[in-house]
Amino acid sequence: MAVSTKVELDLIRSSVRALCERFPETYWKETDEKHAYPEEFIKALTEEGWLSVLIPEEYGGAGLGMVEAGAILEEINRSGGNAGAGHAQMYTMGAVLRHGNEEQKQRFLPKIASGELRLQAFGITEPTAGSDTTSITTTAELRGDRYIVNGQKIWTSRAEYSDLMLLLARTTSKDKVAKKTDGLSLFILDMKDQKDNITIRPIDTMINHATTEVFLENVEIPVENLIGEEGKGFxxxxxxxxxxxxxxxxxxxxxxxxxxxxxxxxxxxxxxxxxxxxxxxxxxxxxxxxxxxxxxxxxxxxxxxxxxxxxxxxxxxxxxxxxxxxxxxxxxxxxxxxxxxxxxxxxxxxxxxxxxxxxxxxxxxxxxxxxxxxxxxxxxxxxxxx
Ligand SMILES: Cc1cc2nc3c(=O)[nH]c(=O)nc-3n(C[C@H](O)[C@H](O)[C@H](O)COP(=O)(O)OP(=O)(O)OC[C@H]3O[C@@H](n4cnc5c(N)ncnc54)[C@H](O)[C@@H]3O)c2cc1C
Structure with a gap:
């Protein structure tokens, strides 16, 4: 990973500021009032490569680190914008990068880097678990070469504007594991492919955050979309x-x-x-x-x-x-x-x-x-x- 010098970091900040000037506060006020997704802004960020800075160069990103990524998001919010609309496209892929296998990295990362695929939905929180993540009840049951997922997520932001979701589900029930953090598994869910088994309901919130409830009914995830080892998702x-x-x-x-x-x-x-x-x-x-x-x-x-x-x-x-x-x-x-x-x-x-x-x-x-x-x-x- 390349480490930026102060001059390079300043250049990153000023380039992001220049992009943000094209999206003044009137733009953000309007998207807020309409509860609209800031599609043009996300497109511009993607085209200039700011959302793929954490992806290594070999997979099509800039190969930068958290210092640079933090500076980018900080500048967006300092300009009056709301980086929350796209921040997850930057870091959710980290699960694939750090824990996925080479085939998964080749399959997903270049497309995430180019923006062809959006992986910006992260399904962890559930209505009955809240902060107590290990009490989630969404299950993923292995049947043949696929997992069958049933359950409900809440506060799943950007689900309507994402192709993929990083999903946490129980593959072994809590009463059958030695530690409550065991038995949870992490998956890449192709939401477009499974759209008939997924219901997404927007939640009306006091901020424009595109957040939703997601209902998963007999959703199929192929085994090759399990990240790392089963049961170690937490x-x-x-x-x-x-x-x-x-x-x-x-x-x-x-x-x-x-x-x-x-x-x-x-x-x-x-x-x-x-x-x-x-x-x-x-x-x-x-x-x-x-x-x-x-x-x-x-x-x-x-x-x-x-x-x-x-x-x-x-x-x-x-x-x-x-x-x-x-x-x-x-x-x-x-x-x-x-x-x-x-x-x-x-x-x-x-x-x-x-x-x-x-x-x-x-x-x-x-x-x-x-x-x-x-x-x-x-x-x-x-x-x-x-
Ligand atoms: C706009 C928005 C976007 C979000 N986006 C996502 C997303 O994309 N994906 C996702 O998975 N989740 C998302 N979340 C969910 C968020 O992570 C949770 O709301 C948060 O973790 C808290 O969970 P909860 O709301 O169920 O609160 P609860 O767990 O019900 O807690 C309620 C209150 O009780 C307090 N509390 C509970 N237990 C204790 C304790 N033991 N000691 C002290 N205080 C305690 C909490 O601090 C809190 O103040 C989003 C939430 C919001 C509001």
């Missing part, structure tokens, strides 16, 4: 989750810097009582404090990204980066709402849209409570609480 998912958390932290940092940029501009320009509102410490301090928190979160994100790229276990750092970034950004979001006063509520200024979008990262892809609990138990050695 550990494959964990390595992917670290990548996801570093990238979500990056998007969150982008949101945070969006709020800081906007707040600083507005606080310098808005005159009340014959002076810029930013001259009041009551307005200035929350912006400065949020900025410091975001800068600190960036350091943790950078550490996690560098560890990931070096092949080190970055579970603690990736989780902490996601926590610190989302909390810092939530402070920035509130500082922006306060700075804008009544205008923060007017859709025209986009602050309320970004406010809604930024809130997500406290909850997904893992809630901050669960991160805190992970740190307590796995980093500090405190007793297991659940």
């Amino acid at each position: 550990r494959y998912v964990l390595s992917g989750m670290n990548a996801e958390r570093v990238l979500i932290a990056s998007e969150s940092i982008g949101d945070g810097m969006y709020f800081i940029d906007k707040s600083v501009n507005y606080a310098n320009e808005r005159i009340v009582f014959n002076r810029p509102i930013g001259q009041n410490q009551g307005v200035q301090f929350p912006i400065s404090k949020a900025y410091m928190d975001i800068e600190a979160a960036k350091l943790m994100r950078d550490k996690a990204a560098e560890m990931f790229d070096a092949g080190e276990n970055c579970g603690a750092e990736a989780n902490m980066a996601k926590y610190l970034a989302s909390e810092a950004t939530w402070k920035a979001a509130n500082a922006a709402m306060d700075t804008y006063g009544g205008y923060g509520f007017a859709t025209e200024y986009n602050i309320e849209r970004k406010f809604r979008e930024a809130r997500l990262f406290i909850v997904a892809p893992i809630t901050n409570n669960l991160v805190v609990s992970f740190v307590g138990q796995h980093v500090l050695g405190l007793p297991r609480s659940f």
